[in-house]
Amino acid sequence: MTEIIERARPWLAWINEQVEARGLPGEIALIPFVESSFDPTARSHRGAAGLWQFMPGTGDALGLSRRNGYDGRLDVVASTAAALDYIELQAEQWYEGDLELSLAAYNAGAGTVNRARHAAGARGEPADYWHLQLPNETMNYLPKLNAIAAIIADPDAYGIDLPEIDDAPVFAKVTVEAPIDLARLATMTGVDRDELSALNPALSNGTAHPATTDVVLVPVDYEEAVLAHLTTPASPSTGAEQHIVTRGDSLSSIAALHGSSVEEIRQQNGLNGDLIHEGQRLTIPRRSLAAR
Secondary structure, three states, rough: HHHHHHHHOOHHHHHHHHHHOOOOOHHHHHHHHHOOOOOOEEEEOOOOEEOEEEOOHHHHOOOOEEOOEEEEEOOOHHHHHHHHHHHHHHHHHOOOOOOHHHHHHHHHHHHHHHHHHHHHOOOOOOOOHHHHHOHHHHHOHHHHHHHHHHHHHHHHHHHOOOOOOOOOEEEEEEEEOOHHHHHHHHHHHOOOOHHHHHHOOOOOOOOOOOOOOOOEEEHHHHHHHHHHHHHHHOOOOOOOOOEEOOOOOOHHHHOOOOOOOOHHHHHHHHHOOOOOOOOOOOEOOOOOOOOO
């Protein structure tokens, strides 16, 4: 539980908000505990992937595309919306709004649940979840969700010391209007590269493109800096841009990254030597395309 909650910390508060906004039971936000141990990159031997463990065909049917270095099943925002849509749709389509049966179908498939209900009716037994004869994994599915919810609600009662769970989302959504290179975005804004990558596991090639994804996620504390960078046009007169120095940067690596030279960066920023420090903002002169 402790390990899973640590992995869940970036996601759980936001997922809770989405569940509450739809008026769904809070236990539904805990499905990734059971499905993926809250690992957004989890893959099963059967081919399911992501927090919500969608199979490729199901993901495709729900609009979670897989192309050009993007897998929507690993996109926490997109896959969460798809999972909640799927649960609500199955409840309405097959089970007269019964979410317990819909959750059983989420685990075992609607066909399996529907056959079990038909068999229960033939035996003269109730056709609700608790009276069905389903695979053991599915019969344990709701009890697991209920147990996890009980432990999180009162860990002391179960002798468990859990990490604090954030009560507000720790990431912000930034609209993708043009291709965004995550490594470059991190360099230009000071966001930790590993944290930015971890928030965007669907981008296997490190680039967000508006043709494949609507948003990139950034740490909430960096939202303003990221928006400022993405909305600031390059200077037409100088072609200059800004670089915030991060650990491990050197003038030569910065120059190579931006297609400039060490001497040009020194001159632009009034530097006498190569000494720079983390957090320092440098103005980077860029050579014209004709000069490259």
